[in-house]
Amino acid sequence: MTIQKALVINGSAPYYNLGARKLADWLASQDYEVQYADGDPGLFGYGYDLVGISVIFSWHAPLARTLALRWKSSSEIWCGGPGMFTLANWWRRETGLEIVRGLDARFDRQRGSYKMCFASRGCPVGCYFCLVPKLEGLTQSFDPDFLPAPILCDNNLSALPADYQDYIIARYQAFEVPLRDANSGFEPRTFDEGCYRRWKSILKGPWRFALDEMRELPDVERMMQILKAEPASKKRVYCLVGNEPMALCYERAMKIIEWGGEPYCQYIMPLNYLGGPLKTRYDWTEQLGRDFCRYFNRFTWRYAPLIEYLPRKAEPAPFAGQRFFYQ
Numbered sequence: 001m002t003i004q005k006a007l008v009i010n011g012s013a014p015y016y017n018l019g020a021r022k023l024a025d026w027l028a029s030q031d032y033e034v035q036y037a038d039g040d041p042g043l044f045g046y047g048y049d050l051v052g053i054s055v056i057f058s059w060h061a062p063l064a065r066t067l068a069l070r071w072k073s074s075s076e077i078w079c080g081g082p083g084m085f086t087l088a089n090w091w092r093r094e095t096g097l098e099i100v101r102g103l104d105a106r107f108d109r110q111r112g113s114y115k116m117c118f119a120s121r122g123c124p125v126g127c128y129f130c131l132v133p134k135l136e137g138l139t140q141s142f143d144p145d146f147l148p149a150p151i152l153c154d155n156n157l158s159a160l161p162a163d164y165q166d167y168i169i170a171r172y173q174a175f176e177v178p179l180r181d182a183n184s185g186f187e188p189r190t191f192d193e194g195c196y197r198r199w200k201s202i203l204k205g206p207w208r209f210a211l212d213e214m215r216e217l218p219d220v221e222r223m224m225q226i227l228k229a230e231p232a233s234k235k236r237v238y239c240l241v242g243n244e245p246m247a248l249c250y251e252r253a254m255k256i257i258e259w260g261g262e263p264y265c266q267y268i269m270p271l272n273y274l275g276g277p278l279k280t281r282y283d284w285t286e287q288l289g290r291d292f293c294r295y296f297n298r299f300t301w302r303y304a305p306l307i308e309y310l311p312r313k314a315e316p317a318p319f320a321g322q323r324f325f326y327q
């Protein structure tokens with residue numbers, strides 16, 4: 001019998017790519033001889049029957065395209081991952097191939113020794129700027145046989161039924177695996193005292209949640225009240241930027257600080273973003289978006305107001321003269 005050779009490439013290196021690692025383990029279980037590469041392996045990519053490329057972020061798709069065009073005449077090419085989900089037409093046009101779209105049932109529940117895991121998939125909230133409901137569904141699904149790993153990636157833990165949250169926690173305790181981070185975290189509208197007490201027993205990392213739109217202010221304020229005993233460094237609050245006028249994004253970021261948390265600002269990007277100039281809305285420019293995020297994410301807010309922020313010595317302060325509602 002001829003052994004089939006497969007090469008699995010993490011197209012989003014240096015980020016840890018759970019999907020690529022599961023694919024490699026699953027192919028090995030299917031009797032492939034498997035090599036794994038973080039990024040473009042260059043000349044070492046030749047001579048495989050199958051090349052599997054996993055892309056986490058859409059702006060890494062151009063690298064996957066380069067690799068596919070290089071090897072498609074000599075290898076079967078599979079390309080998938082969340083970064084490819086909205087790019088099926090682009091991929092077909094550029095490479096003449098089909099993407100592997102969505103969660104791949106062949107190996108999504110592959111068991112192994114990984115840094116990350118999912119105990120559930122999906123999120124019922126359906127934010128328009130988020131890939132999760134499109135990729136994983138609006139109805140949460142459960143994987144009760146998941147193997148606990150230090151980073152739990154479930155997209156909305158607080159929306160899970162309380163008994164399934166308890167089940168996840170009990171499984172971490174039974175396997176004696178420390179929960180270092182719940183990296184997608186909790187959703188303010190479903191977070192309550194019970195949820196706090198439950199996860200407090202095992203969560204070693206920060207409480208992660210989001211204040212992405214002004215309409216979420218009341219829920220986030222309530223969640224901040226529940227978390228008031230936690231230090232600011234343990235309340236990491238994602239704050240989407242560029243999706244509302246600048247004064248409103250500023251107000252959200254400052255409310256997070258006022259309520260005892262630390263904002264982590266992210267400029268909005270289309271789900272099929274391939275790189276290059278971003279479309280901007282309201283009073284934003286791409287440069288203002290970058291400066292705004294840098295100001296908050298580097299904690300400059302501790303030392304100077306935004307209107308005095310001077311990221312480039314040779315240029316005037318980019319936010320001087322802006323009218324912000326929040327005082």
Ligand code: SF4
Nearest residue numbers: 123125126127130155
């Ligand atoms: S709550 Fe979070 S995971 Fe759910 S749709 Fe909104 S951004 Fe995505």
